[in-house]
Amino acid sequence: MNLLDDIHEKVILVGCQLPHVSDERFEYSMEELSSLTKTAQGEVVSIFTQKRHSPDSSTFIGKGKLEELAAFTKESGVDLVIFNDELSPSQLRVLASTIEAKVIDRTQLILDIFAGRARTREGKLQIELAQLKYMLPRLVGQGMNLSRLGGGIGTRGPGETKLETDRRYIRSRIHEIESQLQTVVRHRSRYRDRRKKNGVLQAALVGYTNAGKSTWFNKLTSSESFEEDLLFATLDPMTRRMELENGYTLLLSDTVGFIQDLPTTLIAAFRSTLEEVREADVILHVVDSSNEDNIGHQATVKNLLTELEADKIPRLTVYNKRDKKTEEFIPSHEENYVLVSVKDENDGTRLKKQMESFMKEELFVPYSVRIPADHGKLIAEMKSSTMIEGTTFIEEPEVYHISGFAHPNHRIYGELKKFE
Structure with missing residues (x-):
C-alpha cells in the first residue's frame, strides 16, 4: 500500500501532558502529531488530552478518560486512535481491547510514514528492520487489535503481512536484513575512503x-x-x-x-x-x-x-x-x-x-604560488579544487602568480607547496 493512496482515515489524537512538559511544548507536540497524521493521509476529527503526574502503567491515560475516549470512538465511528507517546506492549494490549478502533502510537505512525516514503532498496530494508524490531515485543496477546489492522495507517510494510504469526520468522528476517545492511555499510565506507583519497x-x-x-x-x-x-x-x-x-x-x-x-x-x-x-x-x-x-x-x-x-x-x-x-x-x-x-x-x-x-575560516589554509604557464593541467585543477582569490600573469619568466585557499589534506596542496 502506498502512502499516497487516497485513504483519509478518520483519526483521534490522544496526548498526555506530564509535569516537566510546558503548555507551549505540549501544544507544539500535539500540532506536530497532527502534521504527521496529515502526512500519512489521515484526517484528525478530535483531540483528547489529559494532564497527569505520570502515565498510567496499564492504560497510559486515566481510566475515566479512557472510558470517555472509548465511548466517543464508538459513537463517531473513527478508524484510528493515535497516542502521542510510545506505548508499552501491555498498554497497547489493554487499549486495543477497550477501544473499538485501531490503536497505534507516535512511533508506529512515524514508521508507517517512512515505509511509504522509502524508494531505494536500502531505505526499504532499513524501514522493515525498524518495523520488525518494533513489532516483535508487541505480538503477544494483541488479538483484537491485529484483527482490526486491515489496511491504512500503521499497516504499511511488514504490518500488511501475517508476520505476527511466526516470531521465529521475524527474528530470522531481522538477522537477514542486518546482514544485507552490513554490506551496504561496507560499500559506503569504501566510497567515503575513495572520496577522501581524492580530496x-x-x-x-x-x-x-x-x-x-x-x-x-x-x-x-x-x-x-x-x-x-x-x-x-x-x-x-x-x-x-x-x-x-x-x-x-x-x-x-x-x-x-x-x-x-x-x-x-x-x-x-x-x-x-x-x-x-x-x-x-x-x-x-x-x-x-x-x-x-x-x-x-x-x-x-x-x-x-x-x-x-x-x-x-x-x-x-x-x-x-x-x-x-x-x-x-x-x-x-x-x-x-x-x-x-x-x-x-x-x-x-x-x-x-x-x-x-x-570554509576558508574553518577548513582551509591560504596559499600563494608561482605556477609556470606550461602547467595548464595543474592550473585547471586549482580552479575546481581550491578557492582562488587572485591571479596575475607575469610575462617574465611567464608564470602565473596565484593566491587562494586550499584544504591542507587535499593532494593538490602538496603540489602547490613545491611552487611557493
Whole structure:
C-alpha cells in the first residue's frame, strides 16, 4: 500500500501532558502529531488530552478518560486512535481491547510514514528492520487489535503481512536484513575512503523535518529531489556535486529530517544512512525561521548530532524562510549563520558566498604560488579544487602568480607547496 493512496482515515489524537512538559511544548507536540497524521493521509476529527503526574502503567491515560475516549470512538465511528507517546506492549494490549478502533502510537505512525516514503532498496530494508524490531515485543496477546489492522495507517510494510504469526520468522528476517545492511555499510565506507583519497569535500544538509532542506538541495545542486510541504518528504539520502561562486566544487548530501523523540529503532536502523552526516566535512543546519518552535527544533537537531558523534564538525546555520519568519525570531549569535529565502533569487548566491567564507575560516589554509604557464593541467585543477582569490600573469619568466585557499589534506596542496 502506498502512502499516497487516497485513504483519509478518520483519526483521534490522544496526548498526555506530564509535569516537566510546558503548555507551549505540549501544544507544539500535539500540532506536530497532527502534521504527521496529515502526512500519512489521515484526517484528525478530535483531540483528547489529559494532564497527569505520570502515565498510567496499564492504560497510559486515566481510566475515566479512557472510558470517555472509548465511548466517543464508538459513537463517531473513527478508524484510528493515535497516542502521542510510545506505548508499552501491555498498554497497547489493554487499549486495543477497550477501544473499538485501531490503536497505534507516535512511533508506529512515524514508521508507517517512512515505509511509504522509502524508494531505494536500502531505505526499504532499513524501514522493515525498524518495523520488525518494533513489532516483535508487541505480538503477544494483541488479538483484537491485529484483527482490526486491515489496511491504512500503521499497516504499511511488514504490518500488511501475517508476520505476527511466526516470531521465529521475524527474528530470522531481522538477522537477514542486518546482514544485507552490513554490506551496504561496507560499500559506503569504501566510497567515503575513495572520496577522501581524492580530496573531495562533502557538506551535509541537516535539519528538523520540513525545514526546507530538499528545496535548498535542489537549488544548490540544480537537481530534482522530492520536495513537498509534508513531514519527512525526503527519506532516502541523495548526494550531488555543487559548485560555489568561486568555482570550487564539493559534494552536497540531503538527509532525512530529524524530529523530537525520534524512535530509537529508527536511529539504529538509519545509522548507516546518517553516517553521511558523521563523515561530512561541514554541516549546513537548515532551520525554519517561520516555525514558532524553531528554538526547540534546533535543540533537537543538536542533540541528535551529539548522539551521532557529529557535533564537532564545523556547522553553518541556515535560517530558512526569512520572508515568513516570526516576529519573535532571534538568530543564535553563538554560531555562524545566514538568513535566506528560496523565493529570493539572490539568496542562493548569498548562501554559497557564506559557505565560501565559512570554509576558508574553518577548513582551509591560504596559499600563494608561482605556477609556470606550461602547467595548464595543474592550473585547471586549482580552479575546481581550491578557492582562488587572485591571479596575475607575469610575462617574465611567464608564470602565473596565484593566491587562494586550499584544504591542507587535499593532494593538490602538496603540489602547490613545491611552487611557493
